[in-house]
Amino acid sequence: AQTVTQSQPEMSVQEAETVTLSCTYDTSESNYYLFWYKQPPSRQMILVIRQEAYKQQNATENRFSVNFQKAAKSFSLKISDSQLGDTAMYFCAFTWMDSSYKLIFGSGTRLLVRP
Template identity: 90%
Template sequence: AQTVTQSQPEMSVQEAETVTLSCTYDTSESNYYLFWYKQPPSRQMILVIRQEAYKQQNATENRFSVNFQKAAKSFSLKISDSQLGDTAMYFCAFIEVDSNYQLIWGAGTKLIIKP
């Protein structure tokens, strides 16, 4: 069965520090997409970053980057120069290309950025 595991229920760092959120997943497929979604307190969920499994190059979006290790089925999110607005729940998810619609979600990591 496909699963996503986020082993850090909660993390806390000082503003401007770098933080890495862990995610591992399990699938028997080779063609899939991986995502990190962010849900700020009382605000809507938004997509942070996306990675295609067939691409070896790690995706980056400004201060957000991933470390995608396909063989290890690991997909961590690094946030550089963290800001107070990064405080949120972060969810790791993936979708198998053949599935076309069914996202598999992790339980989330609560990230707190302290001033």
């Protein structure tokens, strides 16, 4: 069975600094997608960044970047120049490339950005 593990229940960072959220996953598949989703207090889940497993290059989206280590099954999210609006729950998620839209989510990391 596929699993996604986020070992940091809570993290805190000073505004304008950099923070890294960790995620590991377990799968026997070779083709899959990995995601980081953000869930602010308003509850709507928003896609932050997506990584295709067949791509060696790490995905980046403005201040957000990932460190994808396929062999280690690790997928961490780096947030640079943290902003107060980054305060939210962050979920790591996985889906198979040939599946429907069934996402497997981790338990989440609560990030607090301090002013």
